Amino acid sequence: MSNAENPQPVTIAQIKTEAELWQALAIREVVFIEEQHVPEGIERDAEDAKAYHVLAFQGGHAIGTGRLVMLPEPPPGESGVWAQIGRMAVLQAHRKARVGAMLLTTLEDEARRRGVNGIMLHSQLYALEFYKKQGYEVLGEVFKEAGIDHLEMRKKL
Numbered sequence: 001m002s003n004a005e006n007p008q009p010v011t012i013a014q015i016k017t018e019a020e021l022w023q024a025l026a027i028r029e030v031v032f033i034e035e036q037h038v039p040e041g042i043e044r045d046a047e048d049a050k051a052y053h054v055l056a057f058q059g060g061h062a063i064g065t066g067r068l069v070m071l072p073e074p075p076p077g078e079s080g081v082w083a084q085i086g087r088m089a090v091l092q093a094h095r096k097a098r099v100g101a102m103l104l105t106t107l108e109d110e111a112r113r114r115g116v117n118g119i120m121l122h123s124q125l126y127a128l129e130f131y132k133k134q135g136y137e138v139l140g141e142v143f144k145e146a147g148i149d150h151l152e153m154r155k156k157l
Contacts, residue, residue: 008059010099012106015053015065024053024065024087031089038146054106056090056099064090066103068110071120075139075154080117088127104134112157119157122150 015021025044032038047069056064066088074082085107090099111119122145123131128138136153143150 007097010056010058010063010094010097010102012054012056012102014110015055020055020062021048021053023062024055024067027055027062027065027091028087028089030091032087032146035092036146036148038148042146052107052110054103054110056094056103058094058097058099063094064088064099064103066107068107070114070116074118075120075152078118078154081115082118082120083111083114083116085111085119085121088121100130101134104131108155108157116157118154120152120154123153125149125151128153 015024025048028043029040032043033040048067051067051069053065053067055062067086069084069086071082071084074080085104088100088103090103108119119136121131121136123136123138125142128151131153132138134155136155139152139154141151143152
């Protein structure tokens with residue numbers, strides 16, 4: 001039986017070691033820097049040191065990542081505790097396997113554990129429908145981030 005018919009299960013785990021963080025950064029490098037030509041100096045930022053990161057694994061390989069960052073204050077017009085989900089990246093060969101949805105759910109669960117009232121994110125336009133399906137709503141106008149069109153999206157938890 002080939003792997004295509006019986007794929008390995010995908011598991012999501014919090015990043016706990018520096019080695020795992022490097023795996024996440026490597027996935028982001030492939031997706032954002034190589035595929036999308038985001039400048040390397042923008043892709044990594046100070047938030048990486050304090051964010052909650054997760055990795056998706058399949059068959060022993062890291063195939064996706066995302067992070068949750070607590071915001072110092074809620075977005076304009078909102079109240080309570082807010083967080084931002086970002087750096088969501090899944091390697092190309094695994095993009096149809098609901099890995100992104102699993103990553104997002106795991107990050108949302110962690111946000112709930114932390115008492116977060118809402119999540120904000122910057123979605124690239126091609127990912128809008130993905131986030132809408134997960135309950136996120138568009139706010140405001142298209143803006144450029146790293147030279148790529150994005151829209152702000154928010155979801156109350």
